Amino acid sequence: MIPAEFNYEVADSVDHALSLLAGYGPEAKLLAGGHSLIPMMKLRFARPSALVDIGRIAALSYVEQDDGHIRIGAGTRHHDVHHSPLIEAGCPLLSFTAGLIGDPQVRHKGTIGGSVAHGDPASDLPTVLLALDAEFVLTGSGGATRVVPASDFFKGFFETAIGPEEILTEIRVPKLGASSGWSYLKFSRRAQDWAIVGVAAIVERSNGGIGSARVALTNMGATPLRASSVEQALAGAERDAIPAAAAMAPEGTSPTSDTNAGANYRRHLADVLVGRAVEEALGGP
Amino acid sequence: MTTLSRTVGAPVNRVEGKAKVTGEARYAAEFPLTRLAYGWVVQATIARGRVLSVEEEAGMRMPGVLAVITHGNAPRLQVVDDGELLVLQDEQVHYRGQTVALVVASTLEQARAAADALRVSYAAEPHDVLLSADHPRLYAPDHVNPNYPTDTLTGDVEAGMARAEVTVDETYSTPAEHNNPMEPHSSTAQWDGDRLTVYDSNQGATRVHQQLAQVFGLDRSTVRVLSEHVGGGFGSKGSARPQTVLAAMAARMLDRPVRVTLSRQQQFSMVGYRTPTIQRVRLGADRSGRLAALDHEVFEQTSTLYEFAEQTALFSRVMYATPNLRTRHRLVALDVPTPRWMRAPGEAPGSFALESAMDELAEACAVDPIELRVRNDAAVEPEGGRPFSSRNLVACLSEGASRFGWADRDPRPATRRDGRWLIGTGVAASTYPARSAPSTASVSAEANGAFVVRVTAADIGTGARTALTQVAADELGVPLERVDVRIGDSDYGPAMIAGGSMGMASWSWAVVKACRQLRADIDEHGGVPDGGLVARADTADDIAAQANLARHGFGAQFAEVRVDVDTGEIRVPRLLGVFAVGRIINAKTARSQLIGGMTWGLSMALFEESVMDAEFGDYLNHDLAGYHVAANADVQGIDVSWLDEHDDQLNPLGVKGIGEIGIVGTAAAIANAVYHATGHRQRHLPIRPDRVLSP
Ligand SMILES: Cc1cc2nc3c(=O)[nH]c(=O)nc-3n(C[C@H](O)[C@H](O)[C@H](O)COP(=O)(O)OP(=O)(O)OC[C@H]3O[C@@H](n4cnc5c(N)ncnc54)[C@H](O)[C@@H]3O)c2cc1C
Numbered sequence: 001m002i003p004a005e006f007n008y009e010v011a012d013s014v015d016h017a018l019s020l021l022a023g024y025g026p027e028a029k030l031l032a033g034g035h036s037l038i039p040m041m042k043l044r045f046a047r048p049s050a051l052v053d054i055g056r057i058a059a060l061s062y063v064e065q066d067d068g069h070i071r072i073g074a075g076t077r078h079h080d081v082h083h084s085p086l087i088e089a090g091c092p093l094l095s096f097t098a099g100l101i102g103d104p105q106v107r108h109k110g111t112i113g114g115s116v117a118h119g120d121p122a123s124d125l126p127t128v129l130l131a132l133d134a135e136f137v138l139t140g141s142g143g144a145t146r147v148v149p150a151s152d153f154f155k156g157f158f159e160t161a162i163g164p165e166e167i168l169t170e171i172r173v174p175k176l177g178a179s180s181g182w183s184y185l186k187f188s189r190r191a192q193d194w195a196i197v198g199v200a201a202i203v204e205r206s207n208g209g210i211g212s213a214r215v216a217l218t219n220m221g222a223t224p225l226r227a228s229s230v231e232q233a234l235a236g237a238e239r240d241a242i243p244a245a246a247a248m249a250p251e252g253t254s255p256t257s258d259t260n261a262g263a264n265y266r267r268h269l270a271d272v273l274v275g276r277a278v279e280e281a282l283g284g285p
Numbered sequence: 286m287t288t289l290s291r292t293v294g295a296p297v298n299r300v301e302g303k304a305k306v307t308g309e310a311r312y313a314a315e316f317p318l319t320r321l322a323y324g325w326v327v328q329a330t331i332a333r334g335r336v337l338s339v340e341e342e343a344g345m346r347m348p349g350v351l352a353v354i355t356h357g358n359a360p361r362l363q364v365v366d367d368g369e370l371l372v373l374q375d376e377q378v379h380y381r382g383q384t385v386a387l388v389v390a391s392t393l394e395q396a397r398a399a400a401d402a403l404r405v406s407y408a409a410e411p412h413d414v415l416l417s418a419d420h421p422r423l424y425a426p427d428h429v430n431p432n433y434p435t436d437t438l439t440g441d442v443e444a445g446m447a448r449a450e451v452t453v454d455e456t457y458s459t460p461a462e463h464n465n466p467m468e469p470h471s472s473t474a475q476w477d478g479d480r481l482t483v484y485d486s487n488q489g490a491t492r493v494h495q496q497l498a499q500v501f502g503l504d505r506s507t508v509r510v511l512s513e514h515v516g517g518g519f520g521s522k523g524s525a526r527p528q529t530v531l532a533a534m535a536a537r538m539l540d541r542p543v544r545v546t547l548s549r550q551q552q553f554s555m556v557g558y559r560t561p562t563i564q565r566v567r568l569g570a571d572r573s574g575r576l577a578a579l580d581h582e583v584f585e586q587t588s589t590l591y592e593f594a595e596q597t598a599l600f601s602r603v604m605y606a607t608p609n610l611r612t613r614h615r616l617v618a619l620d621v622p623t624p625r626w627m628r629a630p631g632e633a634p635g636s637f638a639l640e641s642a643m644d645e646l647a648e649a650c651a652v653d654p655i656e657l658r659v660r661n662d663a664a665v666e667p668e669g670g671r672p673f674s675s676r677n678l679v680a681c682l683s684e685g686a687s688r689f690g691w692a693d694r695d696p697r698p699a700t701r702r703d704g705r706w707l708i709g710t711g712v713a714a715s716t717y718p719a720r721s722a723p724s725t726a727s728v729s730a731e732a733n734g735a736f737v738v739r740v741t742a743a744d745i746g747t748g749a750r751t752a753l754t755q756v757a758a759d760e761l762g763v764p765l766e767r768v769d770v771r772i773g774d775s776d777y778g779p780a781m782i783a784g785g786s787m788g789m790a791s792w793s794w795a796v797v798k799a800c801r802q803l804r805a806d807i808d809e810h811g812g813v814p815d816g817g818l819v820a821r822a823d824t825a826d827d828i829a830a831q832a833n834l835a836r837h838g839f840g841a842q843f844a845e846v847r848v849d850v851d852t853g854e855i856r857v858p859r860l861l862g863v864f865a866v867g868r869i870i871n872a873k874t875a876r877s878q879l880i881g882g883m884t885w886g887l888s889m890a891l892f893e894e895s896v897m898d899a900e901f902g903d904y905l906n907h908d909l910a911g912y913h914v915a916a917n918a919d920v921q922g923i924d925v926s927w928l929d930e931h932d933d934q935l936n937p938l939g940v941k942g943i944g945e946i947g948i949v950g951t952a953a954a955i956a957n958a959v960y961h962a963t964g965h966r967q968r969h970l971p972i973r974p975d976r977v978l979s980p
Contacts, residue, residue: 002397039910044401187852189974190892191918259896259906265975272851 003041007050014139014167017054022141024050026164031055032075032114035106060113060169063087070094072171074113078125079104081112090175093182093202097128100184103192113168116153119160119223122194126154127224128184129171131200131216137170138162145169154223179205183280185273186218189260195219196261197269199249201277209238213278220253220270228252230274239282246275292755292765293938296873300751300770301514301744310514313486314471314546321473322351324535324545325396326528327386327403328554329378332412332902333620336376336385340404344388347402349395351539354387360534363502368590369555369623370500372527372534378407379590380622381903382554384527389535389543412620414902416586418456418563423584423615429596430630431785436613437602437668442567445578445609449569453645457566457638457968461895461904462559463552463912464627466745468516470556471546474532481537482509485529488518489782491741494775496525497533512773515745520626521557522745523784528555553907557625558895560585560595564638569609574650574657576607579667581639583614588623592616595624596631600949601639602668603716603837605661610668620902626784628885629945632717633952637889637970640713640953644960648696654712654957655682655691666835674834674934677865678714681841681928685712685863688926689843699964706847706856709962715840715950719867719932719941720787723825725778726795728757728803730813735767738799741780742772742792747944748874749788755870756793756938760800778821786838786942789870791824794936798822834934838941840864842883842954848962853974857887857955858921865928867941875943879925882947888915890952894971 007024011017021028027049031037034055040046054060060075063084070090072081081087081098088095101107101115101124115125116136130150139145140163153161162168176182186198198218204211213234215227229252233245255266304310329336336356344353359373372384385405390396425435446452473484481503487493490510498505515522528545535543547555562585569578581601587593598612627633647654662679665672686692694710695701701708726740738757744750754770761768771777781791803820807813845859862883869875892913895904906912925947932939956967963977 002394004401005398187854190913191916193913193916259894259911261973261975265978268975268978269852 004044004047006048008053009050010053010056013057013059014169015143017052017057017167018141018165020052021165024052028052030167033077033110035110036114036118036120054167065090068174070173070175072112072173074168074170075111078107078110078112082107091132091173093132093176093184093200094128094173097124097184100124100186112171116171117160117162117168119154119158121157121221121223122219124184124186124195124198124218127198127216127218128200129173130154130224130226131202131214132173135172136168137172138166139169140166157222176202181205181281181283183277185277187269187273197266197273199270199273199277201274201281203278203281205282210234210282211236215274215278217249217253217270220255220266222254225253227274234278242275242278246271246278249274291759293759293870294872295755297751297755297765297871299748299874300754305514312468312514312516313473313484313512314544316473316484318473318475318542320541322389322391322539322541322543323393323396324387324389324531324543325400326384326531326545326547326551327388327400327405328551329381329383329385331378331407331409332381332414334378334407334409336378337406337408339386344399344403347395347399349390349392350388350399351391352389352535353403354389354535354538355385360538362500362530365496365499366591367524369527370496370525370530372530380554380588380620381901382622384531384555387531387535387545389539412902414619414621414897415899416561416563416584416617416619418584420617423617426592426594426614426616429594429614433596433599435594438611439668440609442578442580442609442611446567446569449577450572451570451646451649453566453568453642453649455566455642455645455968457564457641459562459634459637459970461561461897462627462889462893463895464519464521464557465552465909465912465914466517466519466521469547469549470522470526470528470552471544472529472532473542473544474536475542476537476540479503480507481533482511483529483533484511486515487512487522487525488515488743488745488784489523489741490743490773490775491779492782493525493529497529500530501533508775510775512743515743518745518783519628520630520784523626523782526556549909550907553895553904554622557623557627559627559630559634560587560624562595562597562634564597564634566638566642568642568646570646570650572650574646574652574660576605576661578609579605579607580611585614585616586619586621586624587616588621589618591623592618593624595634597635599631600635600716603666604639604663604714606663606667612668628882629717629948632945632949633889636713636715636950637952637956640950641956641968644711644957645966653696655686658682658714671833671835674836675930675932676837676839677928677930678839678841681839681863681865682714684928685841685843685861688863688924689861691843698961701962705850707850707962708845708847709958709960710843710845711954711957711961713842713950713953713957715842715946717786717838717942717946717949719790719836719838719935720785721790721794721828721936722781722787723823723828724780724791724795725821725823726780726792726799727777727819727821728796728799729817729819730803730807731817732813732815735769736761736763738768738770738796739777740772740792740796741775741777742788743783744772745783747783747878748871749783749792751874752789752870753792753796756796757800760797761804786944786946788944790936790940790942793870793938793940794824794827795822797937798824832934836935838864838866838946840946840950842950844954844958846955846958846962848959848977853977855891855959855972855974855977856921860887860922860951861924862947863926863928864943864946865930866943866946867930867932867935868939869927870938870940876925878943879947880923882945883923883925883951884915884920886948886951887920887955889948889970890955891915891971
């Protein structure tokens with residue numbers, strides 16, 4: 001478990017990191033918590049020529065809020081997302097889910113930005129951020145920023161909208177209101193393992209029924225996916241519509257078969273878990 | 286002589302516990318030696334064929350490289366029957382992952398970098414890596430591990446089946462599983478002229494030292510193997526593995542010490558695993574469940590390098606009384622690594638099949654599964670008819686039933702529900718042979734009042750060193766602190782390995798005998814003379830003189846499961862094991878052994894599965910991220926207890942061995958409980974959630 005040779009640089013600011021990235025060219029990679037990248041390097045699935053370590057840039061680790069949003073620095077650790085009172089108050093779905101990632105060691109090292117930038121469809125936070133309609137702030141050369149909505153961000157298996165000379169600097173999450181219920185259900189075979197399938201659900205409650213629902217899926221395709229058919233079927237619906245809506249969860253997905261589960265079982269799980277997650281988000285009758 | 290029993294049976298803490306937690310205890314890869322060089326194994330990337338060339342010269346130009354050893358330049362070894370040890374002797378590739386070169390360099394990193402860059406070209410041939418029950422090359426091996434008959438027949442199974450009022454005829458399967466001890470396989474070899482010293486991670490220094498002497502054509506007295514602390518083996522370190530020979534070979538060629546440590550991934554191909562099994566079990570019984578016939582037929586694999594035939598049907602030769610009993614093993618030599626011992630080889634997979642089938646029979650006869658086993662309890666060993674030295678299976682079942690709360694069990698499946706959870710309970714029986722093997726030991730009385738015991742035992746994390754300290758202290762009639770037990774050094778003389786659950790039975794016998802001799806010598810001298818006294822013992826004659834009895838431990842395993850009705854998720858809130866395993870020497874470490882075995886049984890039931898990639902001829906999941914071993918949170922309540930069993934036909938202390946019986950029957954108990962919860966039989970391990978939903 002020893003990676004191939006690479007150069008290593010510590011960046012002390014986002015600007016510094018960008019100039020180091022430009023200097024090393026496309027074979028260089030950013031290093032945040034290292035809990036996805038280093039394992040891949042050890043297995044030699046990744047062989048970057050250089051690592052630019054942004055894990056020590058204190059300015060990238062923060063949680064702030066304005067009226068409608070919570071703003072989270074990309075370098076914020078899962079542990080801090082999990083324990084942040086601001087996130088807990090404004091977006092408990094996110095803090096809850098951060099607490100389900102791996103084990104305490106992983107949560108103390110891994111960052112929200114790394115998790116999003118890595119683009120692994122089995123990751124939990126990307127799904128939740130997709131359901132939350134989060135926005136991602138990317139900073140490029142000269143400090144220019146652009147904002148990409150989650151719906152345009154995840155491009156493919158380990159592929160995102162981040163350009164080769166860009167850094168994800170901030171994640172913006174609209175706050176959930178008092179009428180929002182939420183759930184994240186993660187199904188794995190062995191405790192603390194990655195999700196075989198995960199489901200995030202946010203329900204706007206209205207008169208005991210569903211006003212609108214947002215549902216997103218982990219590990220049901222090359223990227224986290226919104227379950228649009230389910231969402232449409234639930235809009236303005238009553239509780240008893242949930243099973244039929246959940247049955248549409250597999251639509252538009254393309255799960256893989258691996259040693260943990262077959263694609264059919266994943267589709268079945270998506271159905272079951274979507275039903276449960278929406279029920280949980282809607283809350284008791 | 287009176288024996289003062291003060292510590293045997295007590296929950297004594299590990300004597301080396303402090304050394305282990307402070308890091309003072311040294312494992313094989315931790316001995317600093319001057320001019321130590323590091324070897325990295327280059328493994329075949331085809332499953333069958335020939336090595337055409339290795340670009341040795343390019344490898345030699347890599348930084349720090351001292352040698353690139355291939356079949357072209359490796360010294361010739363003496364031919365031994367374990368072909369896995371004949372490393373780099375020819376260009377043939379027998380399985381993907383076999384050693385095709387060893388790169389030796391000044392540092393581990395340099396060795397690995399060069400090994401990675403080394404170019405090897407092959408002439409690949411089509412490979413055959415999949416076991417099936419109708420494989421055209423199935424054959425009957427000469428015997429099964431270690432030396433049991435391949436087939437047995439008592440009576441007439443077909444006639445018994447024909448007469449039976451109730452029959453069960455089902456096929457069960459278990460996947461390949463890998464041992465995965467925490468400590469990797471590691472060997473560090475050093476030559477001093479013709480004397481070879483190896484720091485090695487193994488389950489028995491005696492056997493490894495004998496094998497090294499054979500392979501290198503040396504006199505045994507010139508080979509020393511040291512393995513003071515070992516971090517688990519579970520069978521995969523029961524004899525020498527390729528890295529030991531490679532280290533010694535490289536050290537000799539370079540005339541400096543060489544260390545070869547395997548990575549986790551390499552351990553998935555080079556050191557053994559449990560063969561997959563396909564098992565057909567046929568049971569015939571009268572309506573009350575009394576067996577008229579039992580037929581257990583097993584299909585399993587070996588490699589083309591070495592024949593290992595797992596004794597899977599042995600379990601059926603021991604368990605239940607029946608006039609008509611047949612067991613058969615059929616093997617096919619595939620282009621795969623050699624399967625080997627893995628905790629309870631034979632009994633672990635065999636019990637899954639027979640104890641599941643017994644549950645099916647219980648249901649078919651509408652007899653309680655415990656009652657069914659009681660009705661079929663055997664007065665003599667079913668195969669061969671030898672009397673048992675002791676057999677307390679029924680007592681384990683009834684003790685377990687009362688502890689577990691079995692009495693009010695409703696046998697109907699799929700009727701208990703708590704929200705989305707279906708609940709079920711299951712039982713299975715367990716057995717494991719209680720054998721002893723010849724061993725030697727010495728004990729010396731030092732002038733300062735201390736006693737030093739020397740025995741080539743191995744403590745692979747079991748607590749063997751501590752238990753032997755208790756045994757010696759009691760025999761000598763002194764407190765534990767005055768006894769120093771030294772193990773893991775082949776110079777102490779031949780002894781059994783830590784394997785087959787025979788370690789404690791075998792070593793304690795030699796230690797007891799040496800201690801008794803020493804006490805007699807001390808009495809004769811009227812005390813310990815200034816120069817001290819030494820007594821030696823060898824149990825070979827004692828063991829040869831034993832009566833011909835059937836010696837086995839027995840146990841009963843109980844499980845409660847909860848199965849999610851929609852996802853098929855399985856939780857095991859309760860496991861209970863009750864065992865009759867002779868005398869327990871250390872209540873604390875024994876408990877850990879049994880709990881460890883049962884935990885593995887749970888892991889075997891639900892998770893462990895090495896998946897063969899037929900196209901590449903390799904196990905797909907070859908690390909602990911892909912090969913699931915139960916984590917703490919997967920294990921809920923495990924309760925263990927044992928009967929107070931006295932058997933004076935075993936060895937001086939009446940020890941039966943506890944290392945393996947804990948895993949035997951656990952998977953069947955869980956599978957039977959899943960049936961009781963859901964109404965779907967689980968005949969194939971592991972019981973994955975998708976299998977629960979689509980039976
Ligand atoms: C044992 C284990 C268990 C785990 N279990 C889970 C789990 O259950 N659920 C889950 O979701 N995750 C899990 N993870 C992954 C974990 O959450 C990772 O920490 C996370 O996916 C990546 O974050 P990181 O900060 O470690 O990123 P790194 O590994 O440092 O980087 C990952 C990738 O993102 C890029 N990158 C990082 N930061 C930025 C940035 N700011 N801008 C642009 N690119 C960037 C890097 O260049 C790299 O390509 C597990 C990891 C381990 C080791």
